[in-house]
Amino acid sequence: MGHTPRSVLLRTVAVIVGTSLVLTACGSSNDNSNTTTSTSSSDSAAGSGGAGSGGATTGIVTALGSEPQNPLVPTNTNEVGGGKVLTSIFAGLVYYDAEGAPQNEVAESITSDDSQTWTITLEPGWTFTNGEPVTANSFVDAWNYGALGTNAQLSSYFFDPIEGFAEVNAETPTAQTLSGLTVVSDTEFTVKLVSPQSDFPLRLGYSAYMPLPKAAFADMAAFGENPIGNGPYKLQAWDHGNSISLVPNETYTGDRVPQNGGLNLVFYATNDAAYADVLSGNLDVIDQLPPSALTTFESDLGDRAVNQPAAIFQSFTIPQNLPHFGGDEGKLRREAISMAINRDEITSVIFNNTRTPAKDFTSPVIAGYSDSVPGNEVLTYDADAAKAKWAEADAIAPWSGSFTIAYNSDGPHKEWVDAVSNSLKNTLGIDASGVPFPSFADIRTQITDRTITGAFRSGWQADYPSMSNFLGPLYYTGAGSNDGDYSSAEFDKLIDQAAAAPDTEAGTALYQQAQTVLFNDLPAIPLWYQNVDGGSADTVGNVTFGWDSVPLYYAITKE
Numbered sequence: 001m002g003h004t005p006r007s008v009l010l011r012t013v014a015v016i017v018g019t020s021l022v023l024t025a026c027g028s029s030n031d032n033s034n035t036t037t038s039t040s041s042s043d044s045a046a047g048s049g050g051a052g053s054g055g056a057t058t059g060i061v062t063a064l065g066s067e068p069q070n071p072l073v074p075t076n077t078n079e080v081g082g083g084k085v086l087t088s089i090f091a092g093l094v095y096y097d098a099e100g101a102p103q104n105e106v107a108e109s110i111t112s113d114d115s116q117t118w119t120i121t122l123e124p125g126w127t128f129t130n131g132e133p134v135t136a137n138s139f140v141d142a143w144n145y146g147a148l149g150t151n152a153q154l155s156s157y158f159f160d161p162i163e164g165f166a167e168v169n170a171e172t173p174t175a176q177t178l179s180g181l182t183v184v185s186d187t188e189f190t191v192k193l194v195s196p197q198s199d200f201p202l203r204l205g206y207s208a209y210m211p212l213p214k215a216a217f218a219d220m221a222a223f224g225e226n227p228i229g230n231g232p233y234k235l236q237a238w239d240h241g242n243s244i245s246l247v248p249n250e251t252y253t254g255d256r257v258p259q260n261g262g263l264n265l266v267f268y269a270t271n272d273a274a275y276a277d278v279l280s281g282n283l284d285v286i287d288q289l290p291p292s293a294l295t296t297f298e299s300d301l302g303d304r305a306v307n308q309p310a311a312i313f314q315s316f317t318i319p320q321n322l323p324h325f326g327g328d329e330g331k332l333r334r335e336a337i338s339m340a341i342n343r344d345e346i347t348s349v350i351f352n353n354t355r356t357p358a359k360d361f362t363s364p365v366i367a368g369y370s371d372s373v374p375g376n377e378v379l380t381y382d383a384d385a386a387k388a389k390w391a392e393a394d395a396i397a398p399w400s401g402s403f404t405i406a407y408n409s410d411g412p413h414k415e416w417v418d419a420v421s422n423s424l425k426n427t428l429g430i431d432a433s434g435v436p437f438p439s440f441a442d443i444r445t446q447i448t449d450r451t452i453t454g455a456f457r458s459g460w461q462a463d464y465p466s467m468s469n470f471l472g473p474l475y476y477t478g479a480g481s482n483d484g485d486y487s488s489a490e491f492d493k494l495i496d497q498a499a500a501a502p503d504t505e506a507g508t509a510l511y512q513q514a515q516t517v518l519f520n521d522l523p524a525i526p527l528w529y530q531n532v533d534g535g536s537a538d539t540v541g542n543v544t545f546g547w548d549s550v551p552l553y554y555a556i557t558k559e
Contacts, residue, residue: 057558060261060262060263061262061284061285062283063286063553064285065085065265066267067240071225072085072224072225073216073227075145077207083550084265089229090207091106091210091229093122093204093205096464098546100546100547101367102201102202105254108122115193115200118200119184119190120136120139127251129234136186136189139189140183140189143181143209144168144177151220158208161193161195162181163180164180180193195496197500198506199466199467231249232249232252232254245264247261248261260558271290275293281537284536285553286536287545289533289535295352297533304537305535306533309365310529310548311549312460313358313362313529317483318522319485320485322454331521331522336386336390338525339381339386340424341423342423344357346420356529358526362470365465366547368508373519375519378522387427387428403424404432405454405455409437410439413434443456468507472495475491475518484524488517491517491521498510532549540556540558542557
């Protein structure tokens with residue numbers, strides 16, 4: 001799920017003594033402007049102390065929220081503010097637990113013999129809050145609406161794997177419904193994909209796949225202002241610009257039964273104000289700290305502080321057509337650059353350990369993650385090895401010019417780009433520097449138009465908890481977010497084989513093999529995973545932050 005870029009504050013200058021890095025500032029509560037798009041492990045309890053930790057309670061939980069960008073329509077919401085509400089007021093086929101594992105919710109079963117045609121059976125008895133039964137049509141109609149090009153839904157691309165998408169999503173559609181969707185009965189429908197995809201069920205907890213009641217299609221704009229869902233909560237009030245209040249849905253029959261009397265998502269002008277309210281007990285939960293609190297929040301909040309990896313991967317990409325970065329010379333130079341970066345030091349000094357040095361191309365919160373993928377030694381700082389690799393490359397073709405990393409200066413990037421550039425200068429003896437762009441939109445335009453002339457910062461925040469979501473969209477030949485134009489027949493073959501694998505275990509093994517190809521070629525230089533940093537006041541108990549950095553609101557207790 002994507003986030004909107006936001007401005008950031010700078011914090012105190014820091015200098016590493018006894019190292020080659022010169023660090024001038026920074027830190028931010030949010031690197032989401034880093035991501036090209038839109039987050040298991042972490043058991044992340046933010047502290048079990050506080051009120052009401054012994055069972056269901058009646059207090060209204062207050063938590064940091066933000067004004068949704070659009071009316072609350074599942075297929076047209078791709079930012080966190082609206083996403084927090086949608087996942088609370090809707091129940092999909094599955095939901096994700098704290099570790100990111102999918103758990104059946106409305107679905108009784110999701111099965112396939114070939115990973116291409118899926119049979120989805122619903123548990124009977126589910127209803128929307130207006131009393132309408134949740135049926136197979138509730139999903140199929142919602143998905144067809146989301147895919148139809150003329151409806152211009154932001155998340156329409158999530159239906160791309162389903163047969164018939166091209167015809168339905170065209171600017172002038174030649175079909176109104178996806179040919180791959182077939183309603184069998186009120187409690188069963190089938191989904192035929194354009195190709196085998198073993199991780200298809202993993203996607204189905206994402207908000208774009210939520211069901212809709214018939215009332216939605218009469219006036220979708222009006223529905224979005226006052227949505228009718230089937231989730232743990234229902235909308236009580238939306239005070240635009242200030243807050244959204246939710247109350248428990250008494251007809252909800254799933255596992256996410258609210259353990260509190262309701263949820264009030266409060267919008268603040270600044271995260272500093274929100275954090276001050278947490279410290280004074282006027283706000284219960286915060287999932288995004290201001291930069292000013294990064295060095296103090298763990299001592300301020302004690303065992304109620306949270307600092308854990310989330311499903312956000314950060315990197316910089318070296319385009320395939322950049323001079324000196326193709327063929328054997330290019331592989332050596334990419335390896336040298338990667339080994340010249342001291343990730344441990346940068347994440348400690350610049351980010352105050354609110355980032356975790358990368359060990360792969362995915363995230364430690366994703367099932368299948370491994371910190372020992374063959375080839376990942378190139379992520380370990382080794383100045384001598386970096387110099388030797390660079391010299392080997394020079395023997396093939398002498399280095400000329402300078403090495404640049406482009407970044408958007410409306411995000412918190414200058415400091416780490418400067419640190420990496422200084423490390424490259426000092427380790428490899430080359431001219432290296434950052435190239436700022438005024439905004440995220442500016443840099444994205446040049447990247448998309450392929451007019452950018454150097455390396456550029458890149459990253460990925462997961463749409464759903466699967467290794468495939470971190471690999472295929474970014475590195476498969478011709479993929480939509482393959483901004484460096486990387487192409488490897490071996491990598492593509494492994495991704496195809498993983499998608500068609502008979503089960504997720506077999507798929508995971510193949511995705512890890514695919515990563516060994518990436519470590520050999522280094523189309524992007526992995527840097528670190530972004531953590532979720534936040535916490536809670538002593539007014540609440542049982543606070544857990546999920547794989548995607550969002551608190552499990554329904555589980556929070558408050559007297």
